[in-house]
Each structure stands twice: as structure tokens, then as C-alpha cells.
Amino acid sequence: MVGLGYVGQTLAVAFAMAGSSVVGLDTDSHVLREIEASRTTFYERGFEEDLRRVREQNRFGVQHAREPLPKASNYVITVGTPLKNGRVDLDALEASFVSVVSQMPEDSLVVVRSTVSVGASRAAMSKAVSRIGKRFKLAVAPERTVEGIALEELSDLPQIIGAVDEASAAAATGLFATLGVEVVRVSSLEAAEFAKLASNTARDLTFAISNELAYLADELNVDVYEAINACNAGYPRANIAPPGPVGGPCLTKDAIILATSTRAMERPSFALAGRATNTYLTQHVLSRIADQISAPPKVIGIIGLAFKGAPGTSDTRGSLATDLACQAKAYWPETEVIGWDPVASMSEEMRTHVRATTLDTLVTQSKIVILQTRSDYSASPEMLRALERLPRDATIVDLWNQVPLEFRDRPDLTVLTLGRTSSAMNQEQKRALVA
Template sequence: MEINKIVCVVGMGYIGLPTAALLANRGYRVHGVDVNEHAVNTINEGKIHIVEPELDTFVHSAVNSGMLSAHLEPKEADIFLVAVPTPFRYDQKNEITDSPIPNLDYVKSATKAIAPFVKPGNLVLLESTSPVGTTEMMAQELKTFGIDLNDIFVAHSPERVLPGQIMRELIQNDRVVGGINEDSTKAAAEFYRTFVEGEVLETNAKTAEMAKLTENAFRDVNIAFANELSMLADDMDIDVYELINLANHHPRVNILQPGCGVGGHCISVDPWFIVNSANGKAKIVEQARRTNDYKSEWVVEKVKNEAKDFEKEQGRKPIIACMGLAFKPDIDDLRESPALFITQQLANMHEVIAVEPNITNFEGLRLVSEEQADSADILVYLVAHTQFKQHKKCSKALDFTGLFKKEQ
């Protein structure tokens, strides 16, 4: 595929912006679109509004070269790439599983926005992690605007990147590509092979959608085992980290490390897409999701009990410092963060200060430095940020990250 093409990227967030910057640096002329005017202005200044290693260099280079610009509206292009959120309606429940209902409004809005600009020969790609059938739904939405699906190519290719390593993994990771028909699959695969060094694996749209959900459900189930094990070990007065280390000496056992829950827009969300459409048959997937959600509530109870003991001994309520708000170490991403949930729950009952080195403020919480947190009565470690590892564990610290586990 020749690189002299225009790509319209809708959604300039954690996936859309890195993808847009990479494409622009590979020779595509990229028209980025976002509803957030601050994000648009920031990008056009050659700067970034999210934290991701190396992204600032890619964006600065792409904008300065004139290959990347950001806008509030789409325009005509050769390729349309949709990377918008696919959250849940937590106020609505599936009647069978009592699980949240997927919210595809952003995908529908993006489809409606690009429809007037789609012309014969265009490739329309959905990268948003979505329930099975969403790509076909997007195609049918385009059809309602008078677009002949025989004249365009529509496909799904879910991102498979790790925050903190996005720029490298966008290039090196294998990519699953699935179209609504064989021609769409081929067209999409040809596009991704222009910048992906990993293998581009061809399938159909439904299988591509399910592949991403399967990958994250697999991880969620394995994390749930570790989190459940940590709660059982606590009841039995066993060091869960020593336990896992010993068990992992078995040649066919590899237990993950427990935490305070599971966050991020992928692992904590995607399994619900499977549960919601499985009519009660995704029992292991559903239970894992509920176990990981419950782990956060369990942590809240553990801290509350520690606070009660402190109040009995000292005659006053403690000041609690929550260490970390992001959903994983060394990033600024708070989406579905169990650490943020725990901190907010505790702040409803106690005087809470929070330390999150990757953000400057958060409405409703008092953010302080690590040094200021040392004066708190109870330190609660929720995220294993690299700089936290330099702290020495004291008697007033509760560690739910494994930061202070014994060296084995």
C-alpha cells in the first residue's frame, strides 16, 4: 500500500493519539478528531495531554512536520480509524446476569460523524474494544446514510498494547484483523502491514472482536485466582507472596501477583462484554470479574478495621494516606482504577490524603507529596509506583501491592 494517503483518526485518547502519531511518522497524513477542545489545542501545539513514554517525541515530530493535525470535526480521507471509548451503562443491568449493559453511544456517534465523508474505496476501521457484532453494527449504521457497503471496506482490529509501552507495542505486537467480508479483511491487513512489524493475523470481524475479549478475560480470571488466594491466605495468617513463590516453583504453575483489584479500560471491562451476551453461560468469566471487584471492597474493609483499632488506641480518628490512584504502576490513567475507588470510599468516612506522582490534582481528593504523606497515621499502598519502592515499610503501613514483600 502506498503511504500517500490521508487517515482520519476519531478519538485522540490513549490509543488514538499514539496510533495517529505513529502513522504520521510513517508517512500518512493524519487528521485527528476529538470532542475535547483542550486535547485538540494541546496536540496542535505539538504537546500531549496524556502520559505515555516516547509519545511526546512522536507527537512533536508529527505536528512539526505537518503530517498530524487535530480538529473537532472529521473530513474526507482514504482511511477512517475509530478509537473511541466503549464503556458501560452501570445504571442498566442485564436481566439474566445482573451485569452492566455495554454503552456503544460513542461508536455510534463516531460513525455518524464520519458518514458524510465516507466515499467508495475507503477503509473504515474500528479499533475500540467492543462486544461481538459491533463492527457489523457500525457497517449497518453507515448503510443507513446511503453508503453502499459493497463499495467500501469495514474491519475491526483491536489494540493489544500495554500502557507505558504503547509506542513500542503498536509496532512490534502481532495484530488480529477481521473484516465484515473477505475483501475488507484483506484491505485492513494490507494497511496494518505498512507499520506493524509483528504478524498480522487475518480472520473475520466477530472472531477479531471475541479474540480481544478472550485475551482480557483470560488475564482477569488468572488475576482473580491470585486475589482470591490473597484473601484466603489473610484468613489463615499466611504470607501470600511467600505462598505464591513456593507454588510457582512447580514447573507447570505460574500464579500471578495479587493487588487491590483490577482496573483500566480493558481487563476490568471487556469480560463483561462476554458475560452480557452469553445468556448466563460465561460462569467462570463472570465470577472472576466479581471476585476482582470484590477485592477492592475487601481492601476498604481492611483499612476501616485498621482505622478502628487506631481510634481505640489513640482516642482519635487517624489520617489515612492512600499511596497511588492510577490503575497500574507508573502511569496517569485512572480509568476503572481500584485504587481510586478505594481512596474515594475511605474519604467518605475518614480524613484521607492521597499521593499520585503522575497527576497534579483530582477533584474531591487532597493530593500531597510523598514527604507529606509520611506524617499520616496509616499509609495504605494501593499502587506499586517505582518511587514508592524506596519507602521503608513501617508499622503503620498496609501494603496491598507486594512492594514490601520478603525477598525469596
Template sequence: MVTEELPELRRVGIIGMGYVGLTLTAAMADKGYQVHGVDTQPAVLDSLSQGRPHIFEPGIEDVFGEWTGRRIFVSNELPEGGVDAAIICVSTPVNEAGHEPYLGNLAAAAEHIAKVCGPETLVVVRSTVPVGATRAVVLPRLLDAWGSARVVMAPERTIQGQALRELVELPQVVGGLDEESLRLGLALFGGLSAQLVPVSTLETAELVKLTNNCHTDVIYSFGNEVARYTESLGLDPLEVIRATNLDYPRPDIAKPGYVGGGCLSKDPYILISGADRANYPLPLIRAARQVNEELPVHVADRLVELIGDTEGKTVFVLGWAYKGWPPTDDMRGTPIAAMTPAFEAAGLTVLGHDPLVGAEVIRRYGGEPVDLAAGFAAADAVLVITDHPQYRALDVDSLLPGSNVTLVYDSWRVLDGSRVTGHGVRYAGLGYEPAEAGR
């Protein structure tokens, strides 16, 4: 029996230099691939061409600094002559009105590949898409241009702050249009990851990514549901959850917290959109998303109520990225976006701090950037939104004395509550509002 030798796929194009494309570019360059990154934004191209990533992710800057101009090349289009594999990593956002996914970027990427490359190129969809989109949006554009195509779907499943490690350690799921496409896809990602998971169809691979993220959204929503209930009962959700989980041989209950980011804030809607067309409404996933989206609005309303008379008052918000651990500067799905309207309606002045988010971004979201000392000195209330390590290490014994702070709302309970109340300051958190301390 003669086994057909697979072509070596070492010259790779990655279309879309957002988080998914950027991290994949770095990981593949580090593994010896020649990577041609494509983006349409001049500022992104200018920064990357100088070896300076425009997105924070541990390890990325070092890789780009080492390989830009040697293994990493960036441009507004794929190189002349095409590439061995073209990987689509463009954004697939959902609109605010109906939460329907926008697939125009996906279509444009497929059209660009069809123009520059040929049927010998392996086309990989890495973007998160509704089930069926690879076959319905990407494939027809390739077939119209080439007559035949090699196509796989290989979803990205990393977490911010650990992407470079997870890209080589996590199993890479690959679904192919046909057997030849699948073999090529496995060969491509076999040079990146030690573990491959071939699946039977493009649609199976598409649903894997959506299932991962929607399951996470549901898990987090349950912890948030518990916290909303303990708030009404006057109980401590962390005490309830710790006792629930301790040495109990069932799945752990998640700690309550905000759920945002580029994936969890939109992927449920991408799944729902496809399910609606299949006439199944996904009631659990819809409900989970509603619980998680309502949480920051609820916290903002509670903060206003706990402050009381808000006239002339100032709130100091710590944490503007959507999460603090692993640290990120990503503002997609950030809780502060949903909170700001309540603060504005109450007439509160908002000060802001984040170890990674720039001053201009804080201003864009309605806050005035300050350092920690100035924020505590000027504030009447402090709202800790993320569990960034810098906030876990806050010395409240030096920041609270002499301030006008009467309330610290510590969403993730990263501070020592007894130290806060020891200064006569009320301490609260998600689902946790003990009686006010006398001051």
C-alpha cells in the first residue's frame, strides 16, 4: 500500500491581526513557520511592522521582536504567489440591536484568498462562526474562483493571558470539507500542537467552539444567580459556595463575577442565531446570558443606592478591562460599559484606574484616569471591578485613613473586608451586603 505524501505547509497567511490572529502568528512563527499577517488597519500594520504588538498578551512582544522581518511579515494583503495555508482569523461581531452575527469580514477574507491563492492552498477558518457558516459563506467564494477547494474549520479556544502556552498545549480540533482537507489540516496543526482532535465535519468543529464558550457562560451564570439570591437573604455567597464545593464529588459552583470578553459576550448569540434557524430556541443559554448581562447593571444600581445622596459625590473605579486575571487590556464586554449610564444618571463623578488600560480608553468610557493614591483621596466610594493582582495587594491601611471614602464595593472580594471596616468604611461585594459599619 502506497501512502500519499502530504505537502509541507510552512508558508502561512493569517488574515486578521486581532487577538486570535496575533497570538496564532506568534505561536506559529515560534514553531518555525513563515507567517504573513494581513490586516486592513494602517495603525495596526505600522505597529506590527516595527515588531510592536498592539494588543497586550504575555510573551507576544518578545516573539514579534525576535521574528518580525525574518519569520513574521505583515501587509494589507497576502503575498504575491499565495501561501500554503490561509487561516481566517477575522472578527465576527454581533450587532447591538438584534445580536445577529456580522459575517461580512468572513466573506471578504474568503474573497481575498480566492483572488490571491489557488485550489492548492489549504483554507482554514479559525474565526468563531455560526454552525454552517464555513460551508455557506467561505466555500462558495472559493469554488466560484477555483472550481475546487481544500477547507477546514479549526476553532481557536485559548484564554487571554495564557494564549501562547495554550496554543501548543490545548488539543487542536480540526474538521474538514473532505478527507484530503482533513489530512492537510491535521498536518498543518500537527506542527503547532502535540494533540489533534479530528472531527467528521466542518459543522462539528464550528459547534465545538460555541459549545465550549456557552457552557462556560452557563456555569458562571449559576454562581451569579446564587449571589443575587444571597443578597436578598442577607447571606454571604462565598461562604455558601465554599461549603457547597468543599470535598463534594460533583462539579464545583463558580464564584460570582462579571462575564465579558470578546468570546463569552458574543458567542452565545452566535449559537442562538444558528439555533433559531434550526427552530430550537436554546432557552438555557438565553437565560444564562441574560443573568450575566444584568449583573453589572445591578451592581451599578446597588452602588448608587448604597451611597445614598449622590449629589457632588465621586466614585473611584478600579479595573476597566473586562477581567483582571489573567491580566489583560481587552475592553470587549467590559462591565464598566453597562455601569456608566447609572453613574451618569446619579450625577456621580467617575475616576478610573487600570494597570493595563490607557488613559484615553478610560476617558472614552466615561472616567477620569488617576493613580491609586489620588483616586482614594478624592473618592466617596470605591468600586473594585476586577481581581487584578495589583488590587489584591492594595494596602487599605494606608489608602483609607484621611479619605472621605464611606463605601468599598469589592466585586471579587479580593480585599480584606475586616481591614476595610476597621476604618469605619462599609464593605460590600457581589451578593454580599452586611450591615453598615459605624464611622
């Protein structure tokens, strides 16, 4: 397993639990030390117990990527492919590909699990063949699990397989069949690459429709939740999702990767328009806050720093919290942004914009509190008790419609819910009642 981030670790443990012997490679010494100690580097409920079990069974070992490549029959590449200057950065993938092919036994299987632009796997193969001249099998098996329940989905979700030839397809099918799941074979490497990008682009667009409706509802002073519930009630042709933040390491980039695989950047693109609609959420939220206050806030608190809360994850990549903090500083340069999350710790990028604090400090110091993630914890008794300690005349920005009615009805609080302006008293009325 080449790459031991979230995708690599969970897939390695899944294969090990299915009976395979797995060796994981990574360049991050901290990650290797943690795995060697049977500790995971991310939060997923129950995962550390499974990691410890396969380590005790000697089914999952690790080593630094600069060490000689272990001899195996299958090599799965799961290195990160972030966006760089608006395009997917394939440097780590291409370097890993060359390293694997140059050292592996002849006729081994290489599986690309990383998210890539359409055609990238074949291009990497061509470079490796021309440079090294070794015969090998090649397949693309894109990752599609949801963070927080990856192991559960790896034993349940169908695996898409696209390969360069029949021998490669058969080898990759046999490998992933050990997980006990259905294998969906497509005709080429490119079809599998496209399927992954298409899946996340469609999901991104689904949420973009919901967020566009929320923006319109706020402008028209109607309740978007009332409208969505009415649309969906017993009507088979509507399945509109609730609005809210759209983040993470996949949805924030895959539509762009798909678009840049084609000429979509040169013409009107629904996929790119959807991405822009979801990105606009930050500006929409801060504009609504600005309309409610008469002076720049001294402190803004963000509750929920991970990119999502259900299922729970510690991953802050692509989280709206970072964007909210960064743009809040552009609105109000003297404002301090503080943040808290029940499981996530801040990334280096997030720490440049947000100061970590406790939940108690956040609610007692912030006149504006943004509930950024949706999770069971957000409506827990502990959270409700914390919100009770908010300062007088504070504003709660509820991005997922989670705040109970008793908070919405309090005259000393303003609750701004995305797409629900009409559901709360206006600011002048509340101020009159407080006075």
C-alpha cells in the first residue's frame, strides 16, 4: 500500500482483516510511528481497535517509502493528489508509480486508487514503460468510501475496476473480491477514472442546488426547509437535500479535476458553476452576519472544524471553517476567530487563521458563534448547555438547522439559519424586547 493517509490506512486494514498480508509505505515518519504503535492518525469510530488487531496478527506492517520495495504480487497506490494552481498535482503519483514499477517483480499488478484526471494512469504507465521497460498489469480502482465509516463501506460498496487489458482486469477483480464485495468492471482505465470524478461531481451538484435554493430563500424571506419538505412530501420526482457546507478532500476538487480533463474551462460548465455555488456559501454567510451587526465583532467562534460531522471525522481538509476564518479577517481585520471541535485537531493551514480553544471559552467569549458541522454532538445536552452560556445579544449562525426552538424564541439571541430568515424575529424586534 503506497501512501498511508486515510485511504491507504483504511484499505490496508480492510485487506488485512480479509486475510491478506499488507505492507504500507509512506514518507511521513510520524504516520509510520503511530501505526507501529497501533495508533491511527485520524478519528474513525472503532478503527483503532481493528488496526490493533491486524497489527497483533502480523498482517499489517509498515516501512518508510525510501526503503527497498517489498516483494508482492499487488501494489496499490493511494498517494494524495491535491489541487495546485487550479489543476490536480500528480507529482507524488508519478514518482510513486516509477518507484513501484522499477522495483517490483515482473508482471505484478499496479492499482491506482488515487483520484486523478482522466488519462493520467495510462500516461503514467507509458512513461514507466518507456523509462523502465518492465512488463506489468495496471488497473484503476477508485476510492469511494465516506470518511467515518470507511471500513464498513469497504466490506459493502461495489468496487469499480477499469484495466489496461483482460489480464489486468482479472487480477484486480481477484484482489478486490477478497473484500467480499461486488466488482463493477468498466471497459478502460479512463472509464474508471471518469466514474470516480462523475460520482463526486454529481454529488457536489446535488448540494449546489440546495444551497442555491437557500440563497434565494434568504433573499425572498421564505423558509427553505418548509419549501424542501413540501417538495419532497410524497412526490417521487423530488429528493432535494438540505442546504449546508460542502467540503472535504474530494467534493472540493473532483469537479475541477473532471473539468480540467476536458475543455470545460473554455465553455459554460454546469460542474464548475455548481462548485462556485457551494464555494459562495462563505460569502453569503458573512454577508448575513454583516447585515445583523452594527460594529465589527471582536471574536467569532466556530464550532465544528472538520469538513463534516456525520459520520464523524477528524479531517479538516477542505473544511468551510478555514475559508470562513480567512474571509472573516478580510471583512473585519481586527476580528479574532477561535474554534473548537469534539474530535478534529487543526491543520497547519487552519491554525494560521483560527486559534484553538475550549468549548467553554468559545461560548463565553464569542458574540457570534457559527455551527459549522452537522452531527449528533451539535444537538447534545452538553452543546445545549454550552449555548446557554452565550453572552447577551449574541448571534448563532446555524448552518444546518440544528438549533432548538427555545433558542430561536429567546429575545436576547439572534439565530441566523441558512435559508430560514422568515422563521425568526427580526433584529429590531428582538432589541426592543431585550430593552
